[in-house]
Amino acid sequence: MAAPSRRSQQQQVPAAAVGQSSQPPSAFPLPPAYPPLSPSCRRAASCLSPPHSPESNALSLSRQGPDSQPEGEAAPQPAITPRPLSPPPGEAANILSPISSSLPPAPSSGSSSSSSSPSSNSLSSGGSPSESPESGVIGGVSSIGIGPGGPLSAVSGAFRELFEACRNGDVSRVRRLLEPGNVNAKDMAGRKSTPLHFAAGFGRKDVVEHLLQTGANVHARDDGGLIPLHNACSFGHAEVVTLLLCQGADPNARDNWNYTPLHEASIKGKIDVCIVLLQHGADPSIRNTDGKSALDLADPSAKAVLTGEYKKDELLEAARSGNEEKLMALLTPLNVNCHASDGRKSTPLHLAAGYNRVRIVQLLLQHGADVHAKDKGGLVPLHNACSYGHxxxxxxxxxxxxxxxAMDLWQFTPLHEAASKNRVEVCSLLLSHGADPTLVNCHGKSAVDMAPTPELKERLSCKFNLVPSLSEKAFFFLFNSFYWHL
Structure with a gap:
């Protein structure tokens, strides 16, 4: 795939694995209820990690609590045994539905849904998601703080139902239970997650929308400093991620260990989420407290996104063919100026300009395409557009x-291109923007010399005052007549 050929006779021109992390800052201590973590335990700051998913191991060594022991020293016996990464046989149901198992029974006056314990299949009203947040992190509600710094109180059946409804995606229950006073309620016995943390982590888009409409705080942080966006990114819920970002969530929010949502998505190999984050301004250069960027920790499947190589050929073809939907599904600041691996090594803007894809050119320019980018022959996108009269x-x-x-490797300017192809209107446009028709190429030819018709030659000359005007001709005639008369 290459941009339209400019001159057929033109010559060819050459053209970490995650390691054990250091301790987090002491300014962010974990609550006393959490035991010291061993390297085999999920990081304490993680908002969501399915105990049954091998992906939960990705961050097991990346964020240790402040009580973790230096290498070579034995950790003290924890008061509470940490949750295993994979539940023992027969315990999956309890781990996947901790709210009902850890709470006292709801009052008899409560709804029937709150009086029965949800089973392991109650994660979703429409079926279990492909990944489920670790219930030990966002579940197990026993007391609630209402609002920031709110008082602790015993959980009522309604509050328990609210967290369960958000987790399960039951919009009708959420609408019935939600009110301004509890929309930002926190799970004080768990990670101090809010209803939005629950809904975002489980990918409940409808619930997330309703929570946001009711006043849920997209910047709310749990004990580990994670916002709901971290949760959604960690589990690959691209639509929820887009919704949160459009409602003002910070794509570069950092938790207590300086992990951003992009760290979460790249570590888990969530390619679609990585693209969405980059499109909304996520900074891939941010480093965590271990000095690791998202690229350093990325799953192999996500590394190509962070280097701008992910589906590059498809992106270039979308620019050439004018496929706006495909282009916007792949375009990020990291690949907007990518070069083709073969042919003329064109950028998306070269191809869109050469094939007269006006809308694609607009989109590329809006997203930071470089108008000065050069292909293998030194041509900029303007050469392509002028050569074909666009x-x-x-x-x-x-x-x-x-x-x-601008000149290519043979000193051809865009005006050379337009004039040699008799693109009269484009020549006039270039001249009105200061194009110089006297510049010569490597063959000593100017744009005037290369114009194929006398009319265009005269226009180029007149526009640049290379041909004397009628008054100038009359002056010289009278001057010469007077001179020779003397």
């Missing part, structure tokens, strides 16, 4: 700062 694209590129007298 007036509107040429105008767009000039408005975005394209150099009107």
């Amino acid at each position: 007036f509107e694209v040429t105008e767009l590129l000039l408005k975005h700062g394209a150099c009107v007298n």
Whole structure:
């Protein structure tokens, strides 16, 4: 796949694995209820990790609590045995539905749904998700703090139902139970997660929408400093991630260990989420407290996204063919200026400009495409647009700062391209933006010399005052007559 050929005779021109982390800052101590963590235990700060998922091991060594022991020293026996990464046989149901098993029975006056214990299949009203947040992190509610710094109180059946409804995606129950006073209630016995943490972690988009409409705080943090966006990213819920970002969630929010949502998504190999985050301004250069960036910790499947190589050929083809939907599904700041691996090594903007894809050119420019990018022959996108007479694209590129007298490796300017192909309107546009028709290429030819018709030659000359005007001709005639008369 290559941009339209400019000159057929043109010559070819060459053109970590996650290690054990250091201790987190002492400024962010974990609550006393958490035991010291061993390297085999899930990091205490993690908001969500399915005990039955092998992906939960990805962060097992990345964030240890402040009580973790230096290498070579035995950790003290914890007061509470940490939850195993994989539940023993027969205990999966208890681990996957901790709210009902750890809470006292709801009052008899409560709804029937609160008086019965949900089974392990109650994670979703429409079926179990492919990944389920670790219930030991966001479940097990025994007391609630209402609002920031709110008082502790015994959990009523309604509050228990609210957390269960958010986790299970039961929008009707959430609407019935939710009110401004409990929309940001926190799980004080667990990780101090809010209803939005629950809904985001389990990918309950409808519930997330309703919570946000009711005033849920997208910036609310749990004990580990994670916001709901961390939860949604960790488990690959791209639609929820997009919704939270559109409602003001910070794509570069850092938890207590400086992990961003992009760290979470890349570690778990959530490619779609990585793309969404990058499209909304996520910074891949941010490093955690161990000095690791998202790329350093990324799952192999996500590394290509963070290097700009993910489906590069498909992105270039979308730019060439004008496939806006495909382009926007793949475009990020990391690949907007990628070069083709073969052919002319064109960028998406070269291809869109050469094939007159006006809308694609607009989108690429809006997302940071470089109007000065050069292909293998030194051509900028403006060369391509002018060579094929694409007036509107040429105008767009000039408005975005394209150099009107840019030269390729053979000193051809965009005006050389337009003039040699008799693109009269494009020549006039270039001249109005300061194009110089006297510049010569490597063969000593100017744009005027390369114009194929006398009319275009005269226009190029007149526009640049290379041909004397009628008044100038009259002046010289009278001057010469007077001179020779003397």
